[in-house]
Amino acid sequence: MRLVLFPFGLLVFFIGMYLMRQGLSSIWEQSIKHFLYRVTATPLRGLLLGAGATAVMQSSSAVTVITMGMIDGKLLPWASGLGIILGTNIGTCTTAQFLSIHLESYWWLISLSGLLISLKYSWKSYGFPLIGLGIVLGSMSIMTWSVQYLQHLWRLNQSISILEGVLWGLVITAIIQSSSAFMVMIIALGVNGVIGLEQAFPLILGSNLGTCVTAGLASIGGSPGSRKIFYSHLLLNLLGIFAFLPLLPALYPLLTTLTSDPGKQIAAGHTLYNVICSVAALPFTRLFASFLSKLPPIDRQSSFN
Incomplete structure (x- = not known):
């Protein structure tokens, strides 16, 4: 019966993330669009901006879609989007880092603070992120508690290979459309001893690849530039996985x-x-x-495409 609460906790997580995203987006989305255009002169600036925007909006997919939309609208050269895409991979780590410091016990206090701010000042956009954050932390408690007994029932340590882990990470992230939610699931399983680092890391690799699905869907019917961003996102993540696999034995210790x-x-x-x-x-x-611009399947009509 306890495991039944896991999907409920995941639903609560999505509700919390939605409130955080709505509040933060209403404050920052227009500024983020402005800075995406003004501060991407170099790949490094794009990376820093992509990381910061993703940390603020709590969604690498949202920042990727905004970037692709600006490329489709010819407001941003597609090559400038490469740095932003690299930055989104860094910015998406903030959720996992925050959830790993175990503030779950204070979820109600954080949500209550956000509610009081919204009621007192009528600035819902400022209160919503705190309400959402508290709900996200509460969902972490639910999911962690719901999987505790799995360490006695599920011998995942002996039943999953690196390739299977990558594929599971890819499929699950593609289905739920949130690498942050999947990271919460991985951390919950890890905290309860259901999986170790050797099993968690392939899931993480697959999750990074799974985030490309959103970019792929957004590129359908888009400009050649947005398709190039999707191909770039996919190829860079694939290259990262293959480059990192030999390093895993040294990484775990x-x-x-x-x-x-x-x-x-x-x-x-x-x-x-x-x-x-x-x-x-x-x-x-x-x-x-x-290199990507020279590939035959991708139309090269202008520097903005």
Whole structure:
């Protein structure tokens, strides 16, 4: 019966994320669009902006779709979007890092603070993010409690390979359309000893790949530039996975020396992977853009396409 609460906790998580996103978007979305246009002169600026915008909006998919929309509207050269896409992979780590510091016990206080702000000042956009954050933390408690007994029933440690883990991460993230929600699930399983780092990390790799599905859907019927962003997102994540696989045996001992907390180990691994892959790819964005523009299936009509 306890496991039945897991999908309920996941639903609560989505409600909380929706409230956070609505509040933060109403405050920052127009500014983010403005800065996407003004502050992407170099790939590094794009990366920093993409990371910051994703951290604020709590959705790498939202920032990716906004970027693709601006490219479709010829407000942004498609090559400038590469740095932003790399930054979204870093910005999406903030949710996992925040949830790993175990503030679940204070969910009601955070939500109540947001509610009081909304009632007192009638600034719902400022109160909603706090209400949503409290609900997200409460959902973490529900999901963590609901999977506790699985450590006695589910021997996932012996039943999943790296490839299977990547595929599961890809499929689940593509279905639920939220890498943040999937990271909550992975952390909950890790905290309760259901999975270890060796099983969690392939799921993380697959989750990064699963976020490309949203960009793929958004590129349907779009301009050649938005399709290039989708292909870039997909190829860069694939290259990151293949480049990182040989490093996994050395990564696990490093993470265990950093902290003994399984949740923090998983969050730290998630952050290290995304930061290393994005920073490593950054110097080659212009070369990558040039290569991608020469591929036959992609129409090259102008520098904005």
